[in-house]
Amino acid sequence: MNYKGIITVLVILLLSYSHSIAQVKYYQYSKSVKKDKLDLDLITEFEIGFHTGCNWTIGSASKIARSEQVYSLNLGWNNGRFYGGTEFNLKFWDEVLNKDKANKLNFNRKQFLCLLHAKWYVCKGKVQPFLGVGTDFLSLAETIINPKEEEEDYRQHDNDNFLNYNAWFVPALGIRSKLRSNLFADLTFSLDHSDHYDSMRLQLGISYQPQF
Known part of the structure:
Protein backbone atom coordinates (compact mmCIF):
# COMPACT_ATOMS: atom_id res chain seq x y z
CA MET A 1 0.00 0.00 0.00
CA LYS A 35 -31.89 43.29 8.35
CA ASP A 36 -35.45 44.33 7.70
CA LYS A 37 -36.24 45.83 11.07
CA LEU A 38 -39.80 47.01 11.62
CA ASP A 39 -39.91 50.33 13.43
CA LEU A 40 -43.38 50.63 14.95
CA ASP A 41 -42.82 54.28 15.88
CA LEU A 42 -42.69 55.20 12.19
CA ILE A 43 -45.88 53.41 11.23
CA THR A 44 -49.13 55.33 11.14
CA GLU A 45 -51.65 53.30 13.10
CA PHE A 46 -55.41 53.35 12.95
CA GLU A 47 -57.08 54.25 16.24
CA ILE A 48 -60.61 54.00 17.53
CA GLY A 49 -61.77 55.42 20.83
CA PHE A 50 -64.93 55.84 22.87
CA HIS A 51 -65.26 58.56 25.53
CA THR A 52 -68.02 59.63 27.87
CA GLY A 53 -68.41 62.36 30.44
CA CYS A 54 -70.24 65.52 31.41
CA ASN A 55 -70.65 68.83 29.59
CA TRP A 56 -71.40 72.24 31.14
CA THR A 57 -72.50 75.40 29.37
CA ILE A 58 -70.49 78.55 30.11
CA GLY A 59 -70.95 82.25 29.37
CA SER A 60 -74.25 83.38 27.89
CA ALA A 61 -75.14 79.79 27.00
CA SER A 62 -75.49 78.99 30.71
CA LYS A 63 -78.86 80.74 30.59
CA ILE A 64 -80.11 78.26 27.99
CA ALA A 65 -79.11 74.96 29.55
CA ARG A 66 -76.87 73.71 32.32
CA SER A 67 -75.30 70.29 32.02
CA GLU A 68 -75.53 67.20 29.92
CA GLN A 69 -74.02 63.83 29.21
CA VAL A 70 -71.71 63.66 26.23
CA TYR A 71 -70.53 60.63 24.25
CA SER A 72 -67.74 60.72 21.68
CA LEU A 73 -66.56 58.27 19.03
CA ASN A 74 -63.05 58.96 17.75
CA LEU A 75 -61.67 57.59 14.49
CA GLY A 76 -58.21 58.54 13.25
CA TRP A 77 -54.52 57.72 13.03
CA ASN A 78 -51.81 57.86 15.68
CA ASN A 79 -48.06 57.41 15.20
CA GLY A 80 -47.25 57.68 18.89
CA ARG A 81 -46.51 61.42 18.80
CA PHE A 82 -49.33 62.95 16.75
CA TYR A 83 -53.01 62.11 16.35
CA GLY A 84 -55.38 63.29 13.63
CA GLY A 85 -58.94 62.22 12.99
CA THR A 86 -62.65 62.77 13.34
CA GLU A 87 -64.62 63.06 16.55
CA PHE A 88 -68.35 62.32 16.47
CA ASN A 89 -69.91 64.02 19.47
CA LEU A 90 -73.43 63.44 20.80
CA LYS A 91 -74.76 65.41 23.76
CA PHE A 92 -77.96 64.87 25.73
CA TRP A 93 -79.12 67.84 27.81
CA ASP A 94 -80.29 67.12 31.34
CA GLU A 95 -81.95 70.47 32.01
CA VAL A 96 -83.05 73.18 29.58
CA LEU A 97 -83.60 76.61 31.18
CA ASN A 98 -84.75 78.57 28.13
CA LYS A 99 -86.71 76.40 25.72
CA ASP A 100 -87.24 79.18 23.17
CA LYS A 101 -83.52 79.78 22.65
CA ALA A 102 -82.84 76.07 22.89
CA ASN A 103 -85.27 75.43 20.05
CA LYS A 104 -83.70 78.21 17.96
CA LEU A 105 -80.29 76.68 18.51
CA ASN A 106 -81.69 73.23 17.77
CA PHE A 107 -80.35 71.54 20.88
CA ASN A 108 -83.49 71.32 22.96
CA ARG A 109 -82.67 67.77 24.03
CA LYS A 110 -79.67 66.68 22.02
CA GLN A 111 -76.83 68.08 19.96
CA PHE A 112 -74.56 66.42 17.41
CA LEU A 113 -71.10 67.63 16.43
CA CYS A 114 -68.68 66.28 13.86
CA LEU A 115 -65.20 67.59 14.67
CA LEU A 116 -61.85 67.41 12.93
CA HIS A 117 -59.36 66.95 15.74
CA ALA A 118 -55.57 66.84 16.15
CA LYS A 119 -53.47 66.02 19.21
CA TRP A 120 -49.80 66.34 20.08
CA TYR A 121 -48.37 64.02 22.72
CA VAL A 122 -45.77 65.97 24.68
CA CYS A 123 -43.62 62.95 25.55
CA LYS A 124 -43.45 59.21 25.04
CA GLY A 125 -43.95 56.58 27.71
CA LYS A 126 -46.71 54.83 29.62
CA VAL A 127 -48.17 58.19 30.70
CA GLN A 128 -48.48 60.86 28.00
CA PRO A 129 -49.85 64.38 28.48
CA PHE A 130 -51.24 65.88 25.29
CA LEU A 131 -52.57 69.09 23.75
CA GLY A 132 -55.24 69.20 21.08
CA VAL A 133 -57.25 71.47 18.83
CA GLY A 134 -60.29 70.88 16.64
CA THR A 135 -62.96 72.49 14.51
CA ASP A 136 -66.47 71.63 13.39
CA PHE A 137 -66.41 69.77 10.08
CA LEU A 138 -70.01 70.60 9.11
CA SER A 139 -69.52 74.35 9.57
CA LEU A 140 -66.19 74.22 7.73
CA ALA A 141 -67.72 72.35 4.81
CA GLU A 142 -70.69 74.74 4.67
CA THR A 143 -68.34 77.75 4.62
CA ILE A 144 -66.37 76.27 1.72
CA ILE A 145 -69.43 75.20 -0.28
CA ASN A 146 -71.57 78.28 0.45
CA PRO A 147 -69.25 81.22 1.23
CA LYS A 148 -70.91 84.34 2.68
CA GLU A 149 -71.25 87.29 0.33
CA GLU A 150 -69.68 90.57 1.43
CA GLU A 151 -72.83 92.55 0.62
CA GLU A 152 -75.04 90.33 2.73
CA ASP A 153 -77.35 92.13 5.11
CA TYR A 154 -75.69 92.52 8.53
CA ARG A 155 -78.81 91.61 10.46
CA GLN A 156 -79.32 88.42 8.50
CA HIS A 157 -75.61 87.58 8.91
CA ASP A 158 -75.84 88.05 12.67
CA ASN A 159 -78.93 85.85 12.80
CA ASP A 160 -77.13 83.10 10.87
CA ASN A 161 -74.26 83.25 13.33
CA PHE A 162 -76.67 82.97 16.23
CA LEU A 163 -78.30 79.91 14.70
CA ASN A 164 -74.91 78.29 14.19
CA TYR A 165 -74.25 76.59 17.50
CA ASN A 166 -71.54 74.27 16.14
CA ALA A 167 -68.15 74.56 17.82
CA TRP A 168 -65.69 76.02 15.32
CA PHE A 169 -62.81 76.15 17.82
CA VAL A 170 -62.17 73.27 20.23
CA PRO A 171 -58.94 73.41 22.28
CA ALA A 172 -58.24 70.40 24.49
CA LEU A 173 -55.73 69.04 26.97
CA GLY A 174 -55.49 65.75 28.76
CA ILE A 175 -53.45 62.75 29.70
CA ARG A 176 -53.15 59.24 28.25
CA SER A 177 -52.14 56.13 30.15
CA LYS A 178 -51.11 52.84 28.56
CA LEU A 179 -53.11 49.93 29.98
CA ARG A 180 -51.55 47.21 27.85
CA SER A 181 -50.30 46.72 24.31
CA ASN A 182 -52.32 48.97 21.93
CA LEU A 183 -54.90 49.82 24.63
CA PHE A 184 -54.99 53.23 26.33
CA ALA A 185 -57.09 55.17 28.83
CA ASP A 186 -57.68 58.88 28.15
CA LEU A 187 -58.79 61.76 30.35
CA THR A 188 -59.66 64.83 28.26
CA PHE A 189 -60.77 68.36 29.09
CA SER A 190 -62.17 70.33 26.13
CA LEU A 191 -63.74 73.70 25.40
CA ASP A 192 -66.37 73.95 22.66
CA HIS A 193 -66.50 77.52 21.38
CA SER A 194 -68.86 78.94 18.76
CA ASP A 195 -70.22 82.40 18.01
CA HIS A 196 -73.07 82.18 20.52
CA TYR A 197 -72.58 78.91 22.33
CA ASP A 198 -69.76 77.90 24.69
CA SER A 199 -69.37 74.82 26.82
CA MET A 200 -66.71 72.73 28.47
CA ARG A 201 -66.56 68.98 28.86
CA LEU A 202 -64.60 66.45 30.86
CA GLN A 203 -64.47 62.93 29.41
CA LEU A 204 -62.94 59.60 30.32
CA GLY A 205 -62.53 56.86 27.74
CA ILE A 206 -60.47 54.15 26.12
CA SER A 207 -58.62 54.05 22.80
CA TYR A 208 -57.51 51.00 20.88
CA GLN A 209 -55.00 50.65 18.06
CA PRO A 210 -55.63 47.40 16.16
CA GLN A 211 -52.67 45.94 14.29
CA PHE A 212 -53.37 45.05 10.64
Whole structure:
Protein backbone atom coordinates (compact mmCIF):
# COMPACT_ATOMS: atom_id res chain seq x y z
CA MET A 1 0.00 0.00 0.00
CA ASN A 2 1.35 3.37 -1.00
CA TYR A 3 1.07 5.35 2.22
CA LYS A 4 2.80 8.37 0.74
CA GLY A 5 0.17 8.64 -2.00
CA ILE A 6 -2.68 8.34 0.49
CA ILE A 7 -1.16 10.97 2.76
CA THR A 8 -0.56 13.27 -0.22
CA VAL A 9 -4.19 12.93 -1.32
CA LEU A 10 -5.44 13.59 2.23
CA VAL A 11 -3.24 16.68 2.53
CA ILE A 12 -4.52 17.99 -0.80
CA LEU A 13 -8.15 17.35 0.24
CA LEU A 14 -7.59 19.04 3.61
CA LEU A 15 -6.00 22.10 1.99
CA SER A 16 -8.81 22.30 -0.54
CA TYR A 17 -11.44 22.05 2.22
CA SER A 18 -9.71 24.72 4.33
CA HIS A 19 -9.51 27.02 1.31
CA SER A 20 -13.23 26.52 0.61
CA ILE A 21 -14.19 27.32 4.22
CA ALA A 22 -12.02 30.43 4.15
CA GLN A 23 -13.69 31.62 0.96
CA VAL A 24 -17.17 31.10 2.44
CA LYS A 25 -16.30 33.01 5.61
CA TYR A 26 -14.74 35.81 3.60
CA TYR A 27 -17.88 36.07 1.50
CA GLN A 28 -20.08 36.17 4.59
CA TYR A 29 -18.05 38.89 6.32
CA SER A 30 -17.55 40.95 3.18
CA LYS A 31 -21.23 40.90 2.29
CA SER A 32 -23.28 43.60 3.99
CA VAL A 33 -25.88 42.09 6.25
CA LYS A 34 -29.27 43.67 5.68
CA LYS A 35 -31.89 43.29 8.35
CA ASP A 36 -35.45 44.33 7.70
CA LYS A 37 -36.24 45.83 11.07
CA LEU A 38 -39.80 47.01 11.62
CA ASP A 39 -39.91 50.33 13.43
CA LEU A 40 -43.38 50.63 14.95
CA ASP A 41 -42.82 54.28 15.88
CA LEU A 42 -42.69 55.20 12.19
CA ILE A 43 -45.88 53.41 11.23
CA THR A 44 -49.13 55.33 11.14
CA GLU A 45 -51.65 53.30 13.10
CA PHE A 46 -55.41 53.35 12.95
CA GLU A 47 -57.08 54.25 16.24
CA ILE A 48 -60.61 54.00 17.53
CA GLY A 49 -61.77 55.42 20.83
CA PHE A 50 -64.93 55.84 22.87
CA HIS A 51 -65.26 58.56 25.53
CA THR A 52 -68.02 59.63 27.87
CA GLY A 53 -68.41 62.36 30.44
CA CYS A 54 -70.24 65.52 31.41
CA ASN A 55 -70.65 68.83 29.59
CA TRP A 56 -71.40 72.24 31.14
CA THR A 57 -72.50 75.40 29.37
CA ILE A 58 -70.49 78.55 30.11
CA GLY A 59 -70.95 82.25 29.37
CA SER A 60 -74.25 83.38 27.89
CA ALA A 61 -75.14 79.79 27.00
CA SER A 62 -75.49 78.99 30.71
CA LYS A 63 -78.86 80.74 30.59
CA ILE A 64 -80.11 78.26 27.99
CA ALA A 65 -79.11 74.96 29.55
CA ARG A 66 -76.87 73.71 32.32
CA SER A 67 -75.30 70.29 32.02
CA GLU A 68 -75.53 67.20 29.92
CA GLN A 69 -74.02 63.83 29.21
CA VAL A 70 -71.71 63.66 26.23
CA TYR A 71 -70.53 60.63 24.25
CA SER A 72 -67.74 60.72 21.68
CA LEU A 73 -66.56 58.27 19.03
CA ASN A 74 -63.05 58.96 17.75
CA LEU A 75 -61.67 57.59 14.49
CA GLY A 76 -58.21 58.54 13.25
CA TRP A 77 -54.52 57.72 13.03
CA ASN A 78 -51.81 57.86 15.68
CA ASN A 79 -48.06 57.41 15.20
CA GLY A 80 -47.25 57.68 18.89
CA ARG A 81 -46.51 61.42 18.80
CA PHE A 82 -49.33 62.95 16.75
CA TYR A 83 -53.01 62.11 16.35
CA GLY A 84 -55.38 63.29 13.63
CA GLY A 85 -58.94 62.22 12.99
CA THR A 86 -62.65 62.77 13.34
CA GLU A 87 -64.62 63.06 16.55
CA PHE A 88 -68.35 62.32 16.47
CA ASN A 89 -69.91 64.02 19.47
CA LEU A 90 -73.43 63.44 20.80
CA LYS A 91 -74.76 65.41 23.76
CA PHE A 92 -77.96 64.87 25.73
CA TRP A 93 -79.12 67.84 27.81
CA ASP A 94 -80.29 67.12 31.34
CA GLU A 95 -81.95 70.47 32.01
CA VAL A 96 -83.05 73.18 29.58
CA LEU A 97 -83.60 76.61 31.18
CA ASN A 98 -84.75 78.57 28.13
CA LYS A 99 -86.71 76.40 25.72
CA ASP A 100 -87.24 79.18 23.17
CA LYS A 101 -83.52 79.78 22.65
CA ALA A 102 -82.84 76.07 22.89
CA ASN A 103 -85.27 75.43 20.05
CA LYS A 104 -83.70 78.21 17.96
CA LEU A 105 -80.29 76.68 18.51
CA ASN A 106 -81.69 73.23 17.77
CA PHE A 107 -80.35 71.54 20.88
CA ASN A 108 -83.49 71.32 22.96
CA ARG A 109 -82.67 67.77 24.03
CA LYS A 110 -79.67 66.68 22.02
CA GLN A 111 -76.83 68.08 19.96
CA PHE A 112 -74.56 66.42 17.41
CA LEU A 113 -71.10 67.63 16.43
CA CYS A 114 -68.68 66.28 13.86
CA LEU A 115 -65.20 67.59 14.67
CA LEU A 116 -61.85 67.41 12.93
CA HIS A 117 -59.36 66.95 15.74
CA ALA A 118 -55.57 66.84 16.15
CA LYS A 119 -53.47 66.02 19.21
CA TRP A 120 -49.80 66.34 20.08
CA TYR A 121 -48.37 64.02 22.72
CA VAL A 122 -45.77 65.97 24.68
CA CYS A 123 -43.62 62.95 25.55
CA LYS A 124 -43.45 59.21 25.04
CA GLY A 125 -43.95 56.58 27.71
CA LYS A 126 -46.71 54.83 29.62
CA VAL A 127 -48.17 58.19 30.70
CA GLN A 128 -48.48 60.86 28.00
CA PRO A 129 -49.85 64.38 28.48
CA PHE A 130 -51.24 65.88 25.29
CA LEU A 131 -52.57 69.09 23.75
CA GLY A 132 -55.24 69.20 21.08
CA VAL A 133 -57.25 71.47 18.83
CA GLY A 134 -60.29 70.88 16.64
CA THR A 135 -62.96 72.49 14.51
CA ASP A 136 -66.47 71.63 13.39
CA PHE A 137 -66.41 69.77 10.08
CA LEU A 138 -70.01 70.60 9.11
CA SER A 139 -69.52 74.35 9.57
CA LEU A 140 -66.19 74.22 7.73
CA ALA A 141 -67.72 72.35 4.81
CA GLU A 142 -70.69 74.74 4.67
CA THR A 143 -68.34 77.75 4.62
CA ILE A 144 -66.37 76.27 1.72
CA ILE A 145 -69.43 75.20 -0.28
CA ASN A 146 -71.57 78.28 0.45
CA PRO A 147 -69.25 81.22 1.23
CA LYS A 148 -70.91 84.34 2.68
CA GLU A 149 -71.25 87.29 0.33
CA GLU A 150 -69.68 90.57 1.43
CA GLU A 151 -72.83 92.55 0.62
CA GLU A 152 -75.04 90.33 2.73
CA ASP A 153 -77.35 92.13 5.11
CA TYR A 154 -75.69 92.52 8.53
CA ARG A 155 -78.81 91.61 10.46
CA GLN A 156 -79.32 88.42 8.50
CA HIS A 157 -75.61 87.58 8.91
CA ASP A 158 -75.84 88.05 12.67
CA ASN A 159 -78.93 85.85 12.80
CA ASP A 160 -77.13 83.10 10.87
CA ASN A 161 -74.26 83.25 13.33
CA PHE A 162 -76.67 82.97 16.23
CA LEU A 163 -78.30 79.91 14.70
CA ASN A 164 -74.91 78.29 14.19
CA TYR A 165 -74.25 76.59 17.50
CA ASN A 166 -71.54 74.27 16.14
CA ALA A 167 -68.15 74.56 17.82
CA TRP A 168 -65.69 76.02 15.32
CA PHE A 169 -62.81 76.15 17.82
CA VAL A 170 -62.17 73.27 20.23
CA PRO A 171 -58.94 73.41 22.28
CA ALA A 172 -58.24 70.40 24.49
CA LEU A 173 -55.73 69.04 26.97
CA GLY A 174 -55.49 65.75 28.76
CA ILE A 175 -53.45 62.75 29.70
CA ARG A 176 -53.15 59.24 28.25
CA SER A 177 -52.14 56.13 30.15
CA LYS A 178 -51.11 52.84 28.56
CA LEU A 179 -53.11 49.93 29.98
CA ARG A 180 -51.55 47.21 27.85
CA SER A 181 -50.30 46.72 24.31
CA ASN A 182 -52.32 48.97 21.93
CA LEU A 183 -54.90 49.82 24.63
CA PHE A 184 -54.99 53.23 26.33
CA ALA A 185 -57.09 55.17 28.83
CA ASP A 186 -57.68 58.88 28.15
CA LEU A 187 -58.79 61.76 30.35
CA THR A 188 -59.66 64.83 28.26
CA PHE A 189 -60.77 68.36 29.09
CA SER A 190 -62.17 70.33 26.13
CA LEU A 191 -63.74 73.70 25.40
CA ASP A 192 -66.37 73.95 22.66
CA HIS A 193 -66.50 77.52 21.38
CA SER A 194 -68.86 78.94 18.76
CA ASP A 195 -70.22 82.40 18.01
CA HIS A 196 -73.07 82.18 20.52
CA TYR A 197 -72.58 78.91 22.33
CA ASP A 198 -69.76 77.90 24.69
CA SER A 199 -69.37 74.82 26.82
CA MET A 200 -66.71 72.73 28.47
CA ARG A 201 -66.56 68.98 28.86
CA LEU A 202 -64.60 66.45 30.86
CA GLN A 203 -64.47 62.93 29.41
CA LEU A 204 -62.94 59.60 30.32
CA GLY A 205 -62.53 56.86 27.74
CA ILE A 206 -60.47 54.15 26.12
CA SER A 207 -58.62 54.05 22.80
CA TYR A 208 -57.51 51.00 20.88
CA GLN A 209 -55.00 50.65 18.06
CA PRO A 210 -55.63 47.40 16.16
CA GLN A 211 -52.67 45.94 14.29
CA PHE A 212 -53.37 45.05 10.64
